[in-house]
Amino acid sequence: MKLKINGQEVEIDDAYGSGLLIWAIRDGAGLMGTKFGCGAGICGSCTVHIDGEAVRSCITPVQNVVDADIRTLEGLPNEDGMLHPVQQAFIEQQVPQCAWCMSGQMMSAAALLEQNENPTQEEIVEAMSENYCRCGCYFRIKSAVARAAEIKQEMA
Ligand code: FES
Ligand code: FES
Structure with a gap:
């Protein structure tokens, strides 16, 4: 198939x-x-x-x-291999600890930014609230999603 x-x-x-x-x-x-x-x-x-x-x-x-x-x-990088703004921001902000949750975190963040290019802090918290991180990286995750929105706008 x-x-x-x-x-x-x-x-x-x-x-x-x-x-x-x-x-x-x-x-x-x-x-x-x-x-x-x-x-x-x-x-x-x-x-x-x-x-x-x-x-x-x-x-x-x-x-x-x-x-x-x-x-x-x-599939997050573009056709030229440039990392997605969410990936760039998660690296820039040094978000992961063990990193096990990070694929799901980045996919949720990327979906959020597809639907809302300039989310508020509250909208970020709401959109990311069902992605759990055993290492408790929530502050950096929230910060990186906001930064990803900035990077996406800079690249537009
Ligand atoms: S592995 Fe799918 S939601 Fe936890
Ligand atoms: S970085 Fe370890 S579970 Fe999130």
Whole structure:
């Protein structure tokens, strides 16, 4: 079967078609940027974009997304390889500690900035509130999302 991931048709084994999206992405397509955490739709570490919306891949059946545009962390840089403003900001602000949650954090932040180019602090907190960080990097995450919005506007 094929899935459209990061703008490309990706061939994956049919066996993944009856399972959950995270395993089709990681094991089927070999894209390891998407992380498994709780496996129950709670922590947000497995967040990817489905047609531009932040979605938890650990509870998303592959059958629901066969015709969708799937975007993973590997698809955040632009076609020239330039890092996404969210990635630039997370590096600039030295956000990660263990980094396990960071793929999901960046995917949620990128989805927010697609929908709201200039979010307020309250809107950032609200949008990021369902992405958990065991290392407690919340202050730096919030700061980096605000910085990413600035970088995105500078690049426009
Ligand atoms: S691993 Fe998917 S929400 Fe936690
Ligand atoms: S940086 Fe460790 S879980 Fe977030």
